[in-house]
Amino acid sequence: MYASEATQKYFHQAADHLNLPCGLRETLLLPRRELQVQVTLEREDGCLANFVGFRVQHDNSRGPMKGGLRYHHEVDLDETRALASLMTWKTAVVNLPYGGAKGGIDVDPSTLTSRELEKLTRVFVDRIHDVVGPDTDIPAPDMGTNHQVMSWFRNQWEKYHGFNPAVITGKPVEEYGARGREEATGRGVGILTVKLMKRLGRKPEDTKVAIQGFGNVGSHAAKFLHDAQFPIIAVSDISGTYYQEDGLNVPELIRHKFHHPNGLLEGFEHAKHLPMDSLLSLSDATVLIPAALGGVITDDNVDSVSAPIIIEAANGPIYPVADKKLHDRGTVVLPDILANAGGVTVSYFEWVQNRQHYRWSLDRVRQELDHTMSEAFEEVWQRAQQMKVPLRTAAFMIGIERVQRATELGGGW
Numbered sequence: 001m002y003a004s005e006a007t008q009k010y011f012h013q014a015a016d017h018l019n020l021p022c023g024l025r026e027t028l029l030l031p032r033r034e035l036q037v038q039v040t041l042e043r044e045d046g047c048l049a050n051f052v053g054f055r056v057q058h059d060n061s062r063g064p065m066k067g068g069l070r071y072h073h074e075v076d077l078d079e080t081r082a083l084a085s086l087m088t089w090k091t092a093v094v095n096l097p098y099g100g101a102k103g104g105i106d107v108d109p110s111t112l113t114s115r116e117l118e119k120l121t122r123v124f125v126d127r128i129h130d131v132v133g134p135d136t137d138i139p140a141p142d143m144g145t146n147h148q149v150m151s152w153f154r155n156q157w158e159k160y161h162g163f164n165p166a167v168i169t170g171k172p173v174e175e176y177g178a179r180g181r182e183e184a185t186g187r188g189v190g191i192l193t194v195k196l197m198k199r200l201g202r203k204p205e206d207t208k209v210a211i212q213g214f215g216n217v218g219s220h221a222a223k224f225l226h227d228a229q230f231p232i233i234a235v236s237d238i239s240g241t242y243y244q245e246d247g248l249n250v251p252e253l254i255r256h257k258f259h260h261p262n263g264l265l266e267g268f269e270h271a272k273h274l275p276m277d278s279l280l281s282l283s284d285a286t287v288l289i290p291a292a293l294g295g296v297i298t299d300d301n302v303d304s305v306s307a308p309i310i311i312e313a314a315n316g317p318i319y320p321v322a323d324k325k326l327h328d329r330g331t332v333v334l335p336d337i338l339a340n341a342g343g344v345t346v347s348y349f350e351w352v353q354n355r356q357h358y359r360w361s362l363d364r365v366r367q368e369l370d371h372t373m374s375e376a377f378e379e380v381w382q383r384a385q386q387m388k389v390p391l392r393t394a395a396f397m398i399g400i401e402r403v404q405r406a407t408e409l410g411g412g413w
């Protein structure tokens with residue numbers, strides 16, 4: 001769970017270094033629109049089940065709003081608000097022509113059949129279709145959703161508005177999706193981990209990595225880093241933590257997950273099985289990559305987190321009080337709005353291809369992803385050095401400056 005209070009705190013920490021005109025902080029913090037809808041589903045046994053769905057549109061001064069859809073039983077308005085604002089700063093840090101939004105449904109998708117999930121998605125589209133669109137607000141996958149959900153979403157939206165695959169990204173490749181979108185967030189995390197290690201003078205083979213969450217982001221980050229010679233000593237999902245002190249066999253983990261009916265690591269035998277939350281406090285991990293929920297490192301458990309480097313693949317994994325303690329003890333944190341921006345970057349490539357009715361090769365997608373992420377990393381790194389601020393503050397400063405400039409140029413209030 002993550003809260004908008006936390007993102008606001010990070011915003012203010014950065015804004016304190018900027019000379020923003022009066023009132024602009026509030027303008028930049030307040031979401032443009034917050035939508036909450038009832039999503040009622042007739043289940044296969046004939047009973048009605050009621051859920052609540054959200055779409056928060058935070059800012060559109062730099063372009064159409066952009067951000068994922070989360071299906072999770074802890075989704076609520078405040079968390080969606082926090083995640084929507086992170087999208088605004090994220091698209092600005094990597095300099096994409098977008099604003100920020102986020103949405104989701106308060107549902108545990110594992111409790112629904114595939115047909116029920118499809119119906120739920122279609123009802124959700126019925127409720128929000130008139131506020132999203134290729135020039136206004138473009139959804140994408142996030143926790144608990146995937147290319148199949150994107151495909152249902154597009155199909156339902158097109159029933160109202162006609163053919164336009166650019167309404168949503170993260171679609172199946174054979175249905176106007178971009179090659180490389182599925183791996184993009186994890187790959188971006190991997191690219192920047194390699195860059196950061198170079199800056200910190202650490203060799204991959206001596207840098208042990210632990211990854212919390214083995215879904216889309218965690219598994220692709222693990223694969224990229226394993227291929228780059230980093231020992232992945234632990235991964236976890238809701239079935240527990242899987243540990244091997246000299247490095248797990250990542251291809252085997254991925255095969256196991258692929259064959260598991262719920263995409264879990266449950267039953268994986270070639271590793272020591274530890275309790276789920278023990279991953280965060282492993283003493284031999286140099287790099288910790290939270291790649292599951294937000295709010296997992298708090299004032300309560302930060303003292304047990306000993307990894308000297310944290311890469312925020314998840315959105316909002318660290319609460320501000322814990323973040324301050326980590327900074328004071330010298331932990332290097334690569335912030336979410338930079339570290340996990342690979343997903344929205346390739347979403348942008350997908351949107352561009354859809355609008356041009358053109359397809360890029362996987363090589364081109366990967367090259368352009370590498371270029372965009374590397375450029376953003378260098379800018380954030382240089383700013384942090386110049387200003388002697390943490391990487392998070394530097395990233396927020398760059399994001400806020402770009403949104404400020406667009407807001408003032410457009411006079412968009």
Ligand SMILES: NC(=O)C1=CN([C@@H]2O[C@H](COP(=O)(O)OP(=O)(O)OC[C@H]3O[C@@H](n4cnc5c(N)ncnc54)[C@H](O)[C@@H]3O)[C@@H](O)[C@H]2O)C=CC1
Nearest residue numbers: 142143144185213214215216217237238292314315340343
């Ligand atoms: N999918 C995307 O393109 C992007 C995702 N993100 C962020 O990355 C994070 C993960 O997203 P996805 O990989 O897409 O989700 P996913 O639904 O594909 O996978 C989530 C994984 O986390 C595990 N998990 C859930 N609770 C856990 C816990 N308490 N401890 C350990 N593991 C736990 C699940 O078992 C699953 O393996 C989220 O914070 C999301 O907002 C950020 C940018 C883009």
Ligand SMILES: O=C(O)CCC(=O)C(=O)O
Nearest residue numbers: 067068140142343344347
């Ligand atoms: O691909 C996208 O448009 C957004 C992905 C997302 O929700 C995120 O970066 O947190």
